[in-house]
Amino acid sequence: MKRSLLPILCCPTCKGDLVLSVVEEDESEILEGSLYCSACGVSYPITEGIPDLLPRKKNI
Amino acid sequence: MKTVSGDVFERYADDYDRWFDEHQEEYLAELSRIRQVLPAPDSRSIEVGVGSGRFAAPMGVRIGVEPSRALCRMAHQRGIGVIRGRVEDLPIRTLSCSSVLFVTVICFLDDPRAAFREIHRILSQEGFLVIAFIEREGKIHRKYLMDGGKGRFLSRARFYSQEEVCAFLSDTGFDVKKGDSRAGFCVIAAQKI
Numbered sequence: 015m016k017r018s019l020l021p022i023l024c025c026p027t028c029k030g031d032l033v034l035s036v037v038e039e040d041e042s043e044i045l046e047g048s049l050y051c052s053a054c055g056v057s058y059p060i061t062e063g064i065p066d067l068l069p070r071k072k073n074i
Numbered sequence: 075m076k077t078v079s080g081d082v083f084e085r086y087a088d089d090y091d092r093w094f095d096e097h098q099e100e101y102l103a104e105l106s107r108i109r110q111v112l113p114a115p116d117s118r119s120i121e122v123g124v125g126s127g128r129f130a131a132p133m134g135v136r137i138g139v140e141p142s143r144a145l146c147r148m149a150h151q152r153g154i155g156v157i158r159g160r161v162e163d164l165p166i167r168t169l170s171c172s173s174v175l176f177v178t179v180i181c182f183l184d185d186p187r188a189a190f191r192e193i194h195r196i197l198s199q200e201g202f203l204v205i206a207f208i209e210r211e212g213k214i215h216r217k218y219l220m221d222g223g224k225g226r227f228l229s230r231a232r233f234y235s236q237e238e239v240c241a242f243l244s245d246t247g248f249d250v251k252k253g254d255s256r257a258g259f260c261v262i263a264a265q266k267i
Contacts, residue, residue, distance in 0.1 A: 015155065015157075016155055018117075018155075019137065019155050019157070021167075021170075022118070022137075022166055022167050022170040022171070023157070023165055023166065023167070024165055024166065024167045025165065026159055026160075026163040026164065026165040027163065029167070029168065058165075062147070062150070063150055064143075064146050064147070064150055064156055064157070064158055065157050065158065065165075066143075066158040067157055067158060067159040067165035068141065068158055068159055068160060068163075069160070069163045
């Protein structure tokens with residue numbers, strides 16, 4: 015996921031802001047990490063450069 | 075998005091993608107017709123239901139949303155900034171996209187109006203939506219119900235007429251600008267009101 019994508023992303027459920035955490039990044043994109051919605055308490059994974067923003071329930 | 079048959083797109087992603095190589099003439103004709111009505115893509119153009127990136131990549135649309143993990147990987151390999159997500163709950167900010175491309179997705183949706191409302195939300199003021207779909211009882215619909223290839227996917231789909239899709243668009247805040255219905259494949263350009 016390129017960093018340039020971040021400004022247009024939001025939580026699929028509440029449409030609120032997401033907080034990015036990067037685990038692995040190369041010169042072109044974020045490969046592993048997460049996008050966290052504090053309002054919903056949900057962490058959406060970024061895997062192999064692809065953010066998974068399918069709606070899901072709160073992390074327990 | 076591909077909610078009716080999402081598992082099929084996970085399991086048979088390679089077959090889905092191969093169809094475009096094995097049906098070049100049909101694929102290129104569809105591509106050409108969409109290109110004629112799609113405004114020049116910019117950095118805020120997006121394809122919703124991007125699949126394996128077969129339309130977005132050659133059109134220059136750099137962002138896509140797709141629910142199938144397998145198809146997301148293929149689109150990513152084609153250079154698309156792909157986001158795993160579904161059209162009914164788009165993870166895209168309000169008013170953030172200049173144009174939306176929506177190709178052969180409506181037939182897989184449970185609630186097309188919910189999808190169009192979400193697309194309307196993410197489009198900027200006066201932004202464009204280009205939707206392409208296989209028409210009910212049209213040439214392609216009849217053909218693929220009868221044989222293999224795309225039929226594996228389309229046999230589970232729900233088809234609409236041009237008039238029905240125009241009604242969905244009108245109900246959800248779009249003004250239909252152009253409609254091109256030929257050979258069972260319809261392309262409509264609509265603008266956000």
